[in-house]
Amino acid sequence: MAIEMEPIGFVHTEAEKVPIHWRFSDLEGTLTIEDKYLEGLRDIKPGQEIVVLFHFDRSPAFSPNFLVQTPPHMNEAFGVFSICSPRRPNPIGLSVVEVLKVEGPVLYVKGIDMYDGTPILDIKPFIKEKEQGDA
């Protein structure tokens, strides 16, 4: 029962080394989305934080060895579902970046922690809090 995804675009950065996590990153780069999705970007504005889901396309295949891992910046091991390691059962990454500028299908962003050429799977609004209401 495989679920198939296709890239909607690609990350570009000129950095040779990227920060290990978006929460430590000020690195700038671009998200170039396919022209056919251009209209879907129309409400993304400078200053917004957005969620980017992407494919960890350079990760090794998952194995039981990766169920518990010690992140590179920590001294302690954690279950894979409590950390952001690229070695996970489904290699989907999640980063939050700040939009600096939008030019057609190209989003200039800050906070990159993906490698150059990383396939993007989705962009979503970044929602931090619950709301009171009855919707």
Add this chain to the structure above:
Amino acid sequence: MAIEMEPIGFVHTEAEKVPIHWRFSDLEGTLTIEDKYLEGLRDIKPGQEIVVLFHFDRSPAFSPNFLVQTPPHMNEAFGVFSICSPRRPNPIGLSVVEVLKVEGPVLYVKGIDMYDGTPILDIKPFIKEKEQGDA
């Protein structure tokens, strides 16, 4: 260049109608993860908020009609990448739920907005803020 994913488990809820978004939801249910991933859950504790990525398995195939949509609880249309609609190029959903209890591979959670039987793709820590530091 299709990217293949497999469910790591499934959402269960007895509600016939689910809230339209996790930020409005107090609905309780369970996330039942496959036994082979049990060790990866070891650091998930009651009280934590976790990100759940899942497959919108009942969404229609994406079409250009869905590039701009009016969410059911709004009076305004938005580009698909600025809303959480299940009708999106790659049908991946993101919800934040609160962990109530962990029993082996079953997470009891609050804040469900997925249908019963929804395939789960990943669980990640919920990180809201940037950090100062040089890691």
